Every structure is written in structure tokens, then in C-alpha cells.
Amino acid sequence: MGRNPDAPVLLLIDADEPARLRTEAALARRFGSDYSVRAAANPEDGLAMLEQLRDQRQDLALVAADLRLPGIDGIEFLRRAHGLHPHAFRLLLVAMDQYHTRVPFTELPTLRRATALGQIDVWTVKGWVTPEEWLYPHVQAALTAWTLANRPHFAVYRFVGDQWSSRSHEIRDLFSRNGVPFEFHPTDSEEGRALIHEFGIDVSHLPAAVRHDGTVLHDPRDTELAVSHGIQVTPSRTRYDVVVVGAGPAGLAAAVNAASEGLGTVVVEREAIGGQAGTSSLIRNYLGFQLGISGGELAHRAWEQAIFFGAELVFNSAEEARLANGDRVVGLRDSSDLRAPIVIIATGVTYRRLDAPGLDRLVGAGVFYGAATVEAPAMAGEDVYVVGGANSAGQAALHLAKFAAHVVLLVRGRSLRASMSEYLITQLEATPNIELRLQTRVVEGQGESRLERLKLEHIESGHRETVRAAGLFVLIGAEPHTQWLRPLLAADDHGFLLTGRDIPSKVWPLDRSPLPFETSAPGVFAAGDVRHGSVKRVAAAVGEGSVAIGSVHQYLAQPVAVSR
Numbered sequence: 001m002g003r004n005p006d007a008p009v010l011l012l013i014d015a016d017e018p019a020r021l022r023t024e025a026a027l028a029r030r031f032g033s034d035y036s037v038r039a040a041a042n043p044e045d046g047l048a049m050l051e052q053l054r055d056q057r058q059d060l061a062l063v064a065a066d067l068r069l070p071g072i073d074g075i076e077f078l079r080r081a082h083g084l085h086p087h088a089f090r091l092l093l094v095a096m097d098q099y100h101t102r103v104p105f106t107e108l109p110t111l112r113r114a115t116a117l118g119q120i121d122v123w124t125v126k127g128w129v130t131p132e133e134w135l136y137p138h139v140q141a142a143l144t145a146w147t148l149a150n151r152p153h154f155a156v157y158r159f160v161g162d163q164w165s166s167r168s169h170e171i172r173d174l175f176s177r178n179g180v181p182f183e184f185h186p187t188d189s190e191e192g193r194a195l196i197h198e199f200g201i202d203v204s205h206l207p208a209a210v211r212h213d214g215t216v217l218h219d220p221r222d223t224e225l226a227v228s229h230g231i232q233v234t235p236s237r238t239r240y241d242v243v244v245v246g247a248g249p250a251g252l253a254a255a256v257n258a259a260s261e262g263l264g265t266v267v268v269e270r271e272a273i274g275g276q277a278g279t280s281s282l283i284r285n286y287l288g289f290q291l292g293i294s295g296g297e298l299a300h301r302a303w304e305q306a307i308f309f310g311a312e313l314v315f316n317s318a319e320e321a322r323l324a325n326g327d328r329v330v331g332l333r334d335s336s337d338l339r340a341p342i343v344i345i346a347t348g349v350t351y352r353r354l355d356a357p358g359l360d361r362l363v364g365a366g367v368f369y370g371a372a373t374v375e376a377p378a379m380a381g382e383d384v385y386v387v388g389g390a391n392s393a394g395q396a397a398l399h400l401a402k403f404a405a406h407v408v409l410l411v412r413g414r415s416l417r418a419s420m421s422e423y424l425i426t427q428l429e430a431t432p433n434i435e436l437r438l439q440t441r442v443v444e445g446q447g448e449s450r451l452e453r454l455k456l457e458h459i460e461s462g463h464r465e466t467v468r469a470a471g472l473f474v475l476i477g478a479e480p481h482t483q484w485l486r487p488l489l490a491a492d493d494h495g496f497l498l499t500g501r502d503i504p505s506k507v508w509p510l511d512r513s514p515l516p517f518e519t520s521a522p523g524v525f526a527a528g529d530v531r532h533g534s535v536k537r538v539a540a541a542v543g544e545g546s547v548a549i550g551s552v553h554q555y556l557a558q559p560v561a562v563s564r
């Protein structure tokens with residue numbers, strides 16, 4: 001069914017004929033002009049159709065299967081479909097309960113397991129009355145994601161540069177984390193050569209960016225790119241009610257809550273909206289997103305929410321903090337000052353560097369700190385190593401395993417269980433091209449212009465071996481971004497900011513006690529990962545950023561009496 005037989009296919013497998021006919025008709029009505037909607041009554045016919053589509057090189061955008069099929073179940077069918085069409089979205093259909101009101105709770109363990117093992121992308125109930133409620137939203141979301149990942153779309157910038165230069169990596173990371181559509185073409189590729197020729201690019205100043213209107217920027221700095229993209233890099237005024245430093249989950253939550261309550265709010269961010277969370281391919285433990293949400297999408301929704309309430313976002317770096325004439329002053333990279341009675345520090349943490357010879361000079365050339373999701377496609381068919389035992393390392397390994405031939409997760413400890421969530425461990429164990437190596441560390445990186453080999457050491461035995469490696473992704477430890485705040489704010493031995501009751505009385509200047517989230521400088525608050533004692537999770541950071549605004553209101557209502 002469908003009006004365009006060459007269009008990407010939506011394939012439905014359901015042995016229950018009345019349900020299949022209704023679903024097929026509903027899909028054809030809504031999506032039939034852009035997609036070819038087809039259906040099969042059993043797994044054999046469905047697999048034959050999938051093989052035929054593969055042989056004819058026709059795109060499959062979505063495959064939907066009923067959980068109950070004759071012979072094999074819908075999950076096994078979708079697993080086989082994935083082998084034939086790895087880019088198609090997989091939708092599992094589940095019949096409603098006997099009262100025809102909701103998903104039968106008895107199926108939940110099956111759905112949970114299939115989701116945890118990455119065997120399905122999404123599930124929904126069948127037997128609905130209106131497809132608008134139950135079917136279309138899931139199908140539309142899947143088709144949007146499929147189109148973005150698999151269809152050419154408008155590239156605002158085209159970059160040309162050396163694939164393995166660290167600046168090329170920084171730019172790819174910056175643009176992908178900020179959600180700017182771009183293409184990157186290595187200098188020695190056909191497209192790269194064509195761009196150099198067409199736009200007269202000076203190859204001694206690479207990477208170069210070609211904006212959609214033909215403007216060329218040679219070896220641009222981040223600020224130049226931001227200005228060229230119309231991003232605000234300087235604040236529109238010097239005084240605000242609240243200055244938030246950092247646009248990770250904590251800073252964005254603080255901005256949404258401050259701005260929605262009428263406080264004039266500016267957020268200063270130096271890299272990308274979403275902070276660490278923005279680099280996560282799928283956050284599965286954030287309330288309300290039962291199938292998970294990409295960190296980038298969560299961050300962009302929060303950013304839109306913040307600017308909708310009137311917060312201003314400035315792409316700049318906070319370099320200095322001081323108190324002057326009753327104001328808190330934040331000095332920016334361009335030497336301008338921001339003044340406000342309230343400052344919220346939400347600068348988060350960054351990954352610790354691996355201290356092994358040969359790695360520093362290969363950063364961006366195969367060695368990456370953080371998840372660097374944008375680099376995963378470049379690892380196709382390669383051997384890749386991930387260092388770290390926390391959830392972030394587990395997620396990075398799973399994402400890389402979609403592209404790389406072999407992913408090895410290196411962990412110093414004897415077990416993952418103390419540091420990683422059980423659902424991620426289950427998923428890692430179920431992914432055939434991921435290998436876990438415990439008690440192992442990297443002692444050297446080797447390669448001329450890019451990473452080629454790693455020397456590994458087994459911690460207990462001391463045994464060393466050299467392995468081929470195209471990528472090393474390091475996600476260990478966490479250092480707070482607080483150097484610029486010393487000595488103004490009291491911190492623990494690791495640099496995390498002390499707040500509320502953790503502040504020693506000898507450094508607290510007022511008669512009243514510090515408010516929750518207030519630092520040792522009254523009127524300066526801290527929220528999220530940067531705070532001593534924080535739980536390093538998205539939900540915790542969002543909670544802290546939101547609740548800190550409660551303390552801000554208390555602060556503004558309370559006269560400040562300096563006692564020392």
C-alpha cells in the first residue's frame with residue numbers, strides 16, 4: 001500500500017489480520033505519500049520481503065512487528081530484521097490487555113529486557129481506537145530520527161580539513177554538540193578537493209568552514225564561528241538579576257526556574273549547551289523518558305525552554321569572579337564584566353587526562369576525552385578502546401560498538417558492578433563486539449600522525465602487550481571547573497565547591513547560616529556536579545539547579561548583615 005513504490009519502506013508484520021489491515025491502512029493514510037507502506041502476515045514472508053529490499057538496495061525506514069507471531073516472536077523477528085537493515089527503526093507492537101485499556105502488565109518484563117538489550121527501539125500498543133493517540137506519535141518520532149541519520153539534509157556549514165587534526169575534531173565536536181547541521185570533508189577526499197577548488201580555500205589555513213551562503217572562514221576560532229552563526233557572544237547589558245555560569249543540566253534548570261519566575265537571567269556557556277549530558281547518546285534514567293532520550297535533545301529542549309522564558313544565553317567563558325560594591329561580578333574572556341546580586345556556578349566537571357606517554361600529542365587524532373559521539377562513524381571497522389568503569393564509559397562503548405569492529409572496555413578495578421548500573425552491564429554483556437578487560441590500564445600510545453597502537457598493562461601480573469587501536473576514548477574521574485574561582489570560594493581538597501552546611505564557620509562572613517546551595521560568598525550559589533557532595537547524575541543536577549532558585553528567593557528577601 002502507498003502511492004510511491006520507490007520511496008523508503010515502512011514494513012508491518014502482524015498475523016492478526018483485522019489488526020494488521022487497520023494498522024496498514026492507518027500508516028498508508030498518514031505516511032503513504034512519502035513512504036511505501038507494506039505488510040506481511042507471517043515472519044517468513046516478512047523476512048523474504050526484507051531480503052528483497054536489501055538486494056534491491058531499497059531503504060527500509062521502519063519495521064514494526066507484533067510481539068506474538070507464529071514460529072518466532074516479534075523481538076526475534078526484529079533482531080533478524082536489524083541484521084538485514086541495521087539503520088531501520090524497530091517498533092514492537094503489543095496487544096492491549098483483556099479490558100482493552102492499556103498494555104498488559106504481564107508483558108512489561110519482556111519489554112524491559114528487549115529495551116535493555118537494545119533489541120527494539122520503541123514499543124507501543126495495538127488495538128487502539130485512534131491512531132493519533134497510540135501509533136502516529138511513535139512512528140513520526142522514529143521517522144524523524146531515521147531521516148536525520150540517513151537522509152541528506154541542509155548543511156549550514158561544510159568543513160574541509162585534515163581528518164586527524166585536533167582542531168578538526170574540536171570543530172566537529174563543537175558543532176555536533178550545539179546541534180548545528182554540518183558536513184566535514186577530509187582534505188584528501190573528492191568532496192574536500194572540490195570545496196578547496198570551488199571556494200579558493202588556502203590550504204595553509206585549515207580547517208576552513210564554508211557557510212551555506214559561500215562565506216569562507218579560514219582556521220576560525222570558536223568565537224568567530226559563533227558570530228558567523230548568529231550566536232550571541234556578548235551580553236546585551238551589564239546588569240542582571242541572576243548570572244548562571246554553565247549551560248549543563250544544572251545551569252539550564254537554574255535558568256528556566258529563574259527566568260520563569262521573572263528574574264532577569266543570563267547564562268554564560270563556553271562550549272556547548274547540555275554540558276556532559278549533551279555528549280550522552282542515550283540517557284535512560286531521566287524521569288519521564290521511559291525509552292531514553294539523547295543528551296543533545298534533552299539539552300536543546302531545556303535551552304528552548306530557558307530562552308522562551310526570557311533567559312539570555314551568551315557563548316563566552318567566565319574567567320574571573322569578584323565582589324564589588326555589593327555586586328557579584330563575573331569577568332568574561334573578552335574582558336567584559338557581568339554584574340548581578342546573584343551568581344549561580346554550574347560549571348560541572350571534566351574528564352581527567354590519562355597520564356601515559358604518547359597520548360597528549362594524539363588528542364583529537366584518535367585519542368578523545370569524553371564520549372565524542374560525533375567521532376563514532378569514523379571508527380567503522382576499527383579496533384577501539386574505551387577507558388572507564390562508570391555509566392558514561394559503558395554508554396560510550398555501546399555507541400561505538402554500532403560502528404567499530406571491536407570495542408574493548410578497559411577498567412582498572414576487578415569488577416564493573418560497583419561503578420556501573422546493572423542495565424548497562426547487561427547490555428554490554430549482550431553486545432557481541434564488546435570485550436571487557438578488567439584490571440588493565442593504558443601505559444603508552446603510539447602512532448605518527450594519528451593513534452595506531454596502545455600498550456596495555458595488566459595491573460596485577462604486570463604483563464604488557466601492544467595492540468592495534470584506531471581510537472581511545474577516555475572517560476575517567478572528574479575534575480571540577482573551579483580554578484578560576486579560587487580563592488574567592490571555599491572548596492574541598494579536590495576543588496569541589498562547599499555549600500550550605502558544609503561551609504566551615506571560619507570562612508562564613510554572615511550571622512545567619514548559609515542557605516542550601518549557597519557558597520562561602522553570600523549570594524553566590526553552586527549547583528550540579530561542581531558542588532561538593534553532589535550525586536553525579538542528570539536528574540540530580542536538574543534538581544539542584546531548580547531548588548537553588550528557592551534559596552535565591554530567600555536570599556533576595558533577607559537583609560544581608562556582614563559579621564566579619
Ligand SMILES: Cc1cc2nc3c(=O)[nH]c(=O)nc-3n(C[C@H](O)[C@H](O)[C@H](O)COP(=O)(O)OP(=O)(O)OC[C@H]3O[C@@H](n4cnc5c(N)ncnc54)[C@H](O)[C@@H]3O)c2cc1C
Pocket residue numbers: 245246247248249250251268269270271272273274275276277278279280281282283284285286316317318319346347348349350370371391392393395396481484527528529530535536537538539541
Ligand atoms: C558521556 C556521558 C554520559 C552520561 N550519562 C548519564 C546518564 O545516562 N544518566 C545520568 O543521570 N547522568 C549521566 N551522565 C552524567 C551527567 O551528564 C552529569 O552528571 C550532568 O551533566 C552534570 O550536570 P552539570 O550541569 O552539573 O555539569 P556539566 O554537565 O558538566 O555542565 C557544565 C557546563 O559548564 C560549562 N563551563 C564550565 N566552565 C565554564 C566557564 N568558566 N565559563 C562558561 N562555561 C563553563 C561547561 O562547558 C559545561 O557545558 C553522563 C555523563 C557523560 C559525560
